[in-house]
Amino acid sequence: MMNRALPPAGGPDPKILMIKLGAVGDLVMASAFFEGVRQNFPRSRVALLVSNRILHTVKENPHIDQFILADTDAIYKSGWLSRLREVFRLITLLRKQKFDQVFVLHWA
Numbered sequence: 001m002m003n004r005a006l007p008p009a010g011g012p013d014p015k016i017l018m019i020k021l022g023a024v025g026d027l028v029m030a031s032a033f034f035e036g037v038r039q040n041f042p043r044s045r046v047a048l049l050v051s052n053r054i055l056h057t058v059k060e061n062p063h064i065d066q067f068i069l070a071d072t073d074a075i076y077k078s079g080w081l082s083r084l085r086e087v088f089r090l091i092t093l094l095r096k097q098k099f100d101q102v103f104v105l106h107w108a
Contacts, residue, residue, distance in 0.1 A: 013041060013043040013044040013045075014041065014044050014099075014100035014101045015044065015045045015047070015097065015098065015099045015100050015101075016037060016041060016044050016045070016046045016047065016099065016100065016101045016102075016103070017047050017048075017049060017068075017094065017097070017099040017101070017102045017103070018030075018033070018034065018037065018046065018047070018048045018049070018064075018102075018103045018105060019048075019049040019102065019103070019104045019105060019106070020048065020049070020050055020105040020106075021049070021050065021051050021070055021072060021106070022051075022105075022106065023054070024054050024057050026105075027050065027054055027057050027058055028057060030105050031058070031061065033103070033105065034046070034048070034058075034061055034063040034064060035063050037063065037103070038062075038063035045065050045066065046063065046064055046065050046066070047064070047065065047066040047067070047068055047097065047099070048061075048064045048066070048067055048068070049068045049070060049090070049094070050067060050068070050069065050070065051069070051070055051072040052069040052070065052071055052072065052073075053072055053073070055067060055069060068090075068093060068094070068097075070086070070090055071086050074086040075087065
């Protein structure tokens with residue numbers, strides 16, 4: 001997980017999670033959405049759940065404050081125990097963050 005400087009807490013601004021585990025091209029195409037979220041919620045903390053294999057595509061995006069990395073090799077290419085372990089790791093991590101809004105960008 002990578003963190004950037006977060007806006008001050010204490011306001012009504014929602015904590016926002018965006019989920020995009022697709023291919024590099026899909027992630028590039030979703031960049032306009034990231035900008036739109038930041039424009040509509042300028043003081044919110046915006047996180048992106050992204051594949052560890054394609055983080056390099058968006059790691060410099062100024063509209064995202066935090067990156068949560070999913071081990072997509074464990075999810076898609078490993079045995080059932082590795083898949084289960086990674087899914088539970090992500091569920092635990094995401095629940096601790098207590099996001100107010102979630103955007104699932106699958107097929108977006």
